[in-house]
Amino acid sequence: MHILTETMQYQGFWGSFADLIWWFLAVFVFFAYLMVLFSIINDLFRDHQLSGWWKAVWIVVLVVFTWLGAIVYLIVRGKGMGERSAAQAQAIQRAQHDYIKNLAGTSPSEEIAKAKSLLDAGTITQAEYEAIKAKALA
Numbered sequence: 001m002h003i004l005t006e007t008m009q010y011q012g013f014w015g016s017f018a019d020l021i022w023w024f025l026a027v028f029v030f031f032a033y034l035m036v037l038f039s040i041i042n043d044l045f046r047d048h049q050l051s052g053w054w055k056a057v058w059i060v061v062l063v064v065f066t067w068l069g070a071i072v073y074l075i076v077r078g079k080g081m082g083e084r085s086a087a088q089a090q091a092i093q094r095a096q097h098d099y100i101k102n103l104a105g106t107s108p109s110e111e112i113a114k115a116k117s118l119l120d121a122g123t124i125t126q127a128e129y130e131a132i133k134a135k136a137l138a
Contacts, residue, residue, distance in 0.1 A: 033066070033070070036070050036074075037062060040074075043085070044058055108136040108137055111132065111136040112132070112136050115133060
């Protein structure tokens, strides 16, 4: 009987369901802050117009005043943060597009047009033109 009463009194590591919910909320808020902090630090080092001293001041403010520093940063520099993020996304998209275009090469119609101009210039024979045309269309 003594063991049963001790078991009923023991509520586990969390104590209650409400403690568990509060713990998950605290962990969520902590990770949300880390995401905001790393986004701000990433933006600080992406901004080439801001001097190194101002970057250091912002880092100190973010470390000392944590949430208040992050909120002030987002209010003061939020618009520029969005613009820099959009510019970086466009640059990445442009680089991907150029890379894919480079890998894909030319279209069949462009290859046939080049071969036709070479044929007209007398650089290649009619048989070579037909071979290039067949290869482009294959």
